Amino acid sequence: MFRMLLKIMLLISLLLSCGGAGADTPSCRGNDCVEEQKFYLSLALGYGQRSNPLHGGKKLDLVVLPEIFYYGKYWFFDNGRLGSSITLNEHTQLSIIGQLNQEKGYFQQWFSGNVLQFEASTAMMPQFSATFERQAPSEIAVNQVSKRPTAFDVGLQLDTVRHDISWHLAYWTDASQQHHGQYATAGARRGWRNAYGNWQLAANLHWKSARLIDTYYGLTALEVPPGQEYQGRDSWQAELRLNWNKPLTERLSLVAFLRYLQLDSAMTDSALVRSDHVTTWFGGVSYRFF
Numbered sequence: 001m002f003r004m005l006l007k008i009m010l011l012i013s014l015l016l017s018c019g020g021a022g023a024d025t026p027s028c029r030g031n032d033c034v035e036e037q038k039f040y041l042s043l044a045l046g047y048g049q050r051s052n053p054l055h056g057g058k059k060l061d062l063v064v065l066p067e068i069f070y071y072g073k074y075w076f077f078d079n080g081r082l083g084s085s086i087t088l089n090e091h092t093q094l095s096i097i098g099q100l101n102q103e104k105g106y107f108q109q110w111f112s113g114n115v116l117q118f119e120a121s122t123a124m125m126p127q128f129s130a131t132f133e134r135q136a137p138s139e140i141a142v143n144q145v146s147k148r149p150t151a152f153d154v155g156l157q158l159d160t161v162r163h164d165i166s167w168h169l170a171y172w173t174d175a176s177q178q179h180h181g182q183y184a185t186a187g188a189r190r191g192w193r194n195a196y197g198n199w200q201l202a203a204n205l206h207w208k209s210a211r212l213i214d215t216y217y218g219l220t221a222l223e224v225p226p227g228q229e230y231q232g233r234d235s236w237q238a239e240l241r242l243n244w245n246k247p248l249t250e251r252l253s254l255v256a257f258l259r260y261l262q263l264d265s266a267m268t269d270s271a272l273v274r275s276d277h278v279t280t281w282f283g284g285v286s287y288r289f290f
Helices: 002-018 102-106 210-217
Strands: 038-050 060-071 076-078 081-087 092-100 152-162 165-174 182-194 197-208 235-247 252-262 277-288
Antiparallel strands (some): 081 092
8 A cells, every 4th residue: 555655656746847847837728728608528538447445346447438518608517517606706616516426336337427427638547566455354245235326416616726726625415315425525736738748636635424435335234244234434535636638639639547546444444345445547549529
């Protein structure tokens, strides 16, 4: 675990040094600008994987990644998120957003929420040999527990830009009354350009309530033998993401991304969970149709 974190931090340090004084960091330029009331559609073709931290859970192969978004005057759709925004000042906006809860994606490979959660166009594909899997005294596979619900969450998100860094704070609650929980995210991202392409580095800290964790990773007496029950607790999870793209033509680009999510003991104490992290990576070619 320590080796993997060390390699990621070294990689980030190297890329940040490449994006230093000589890097161009405008907030919007050319094809990066989103025009109001215009529909965008792109497809990335390549290969990647998202690991699955659950016993019996299958890795998710990433071959074709669509990216769809539309920003109108009063509402927007952005890769599975539907919402509306209010501009508070020149640098800050407040949005109300709805989306499918992503926890279900570990239990069901063809969960619809898996399709639109990856943004390939702002998307490196380094591979790490060091992995750690928690050795639990008992193991419960996905197919041994009851079906987990599909939930729809709504939330508020505050976005602001300061000194070429985008900051965001979001709070979500269960509108569908499936997990009856809440979760929140605080994070920042910074983009830059250099001779090797366009880069973006993002860091997020996620809080997930005990009810949400218990709904998906808790184990009841109806699912496991006596003594193996587990009741979820509040969870704190840290995330790092590195995106890269290299335009080849006006519509064609090379793209790649790497995402690392660190899970805490509130999840790994469940006999359902075998790993303390989730890694996602992808590399390929993206074509923008609109």
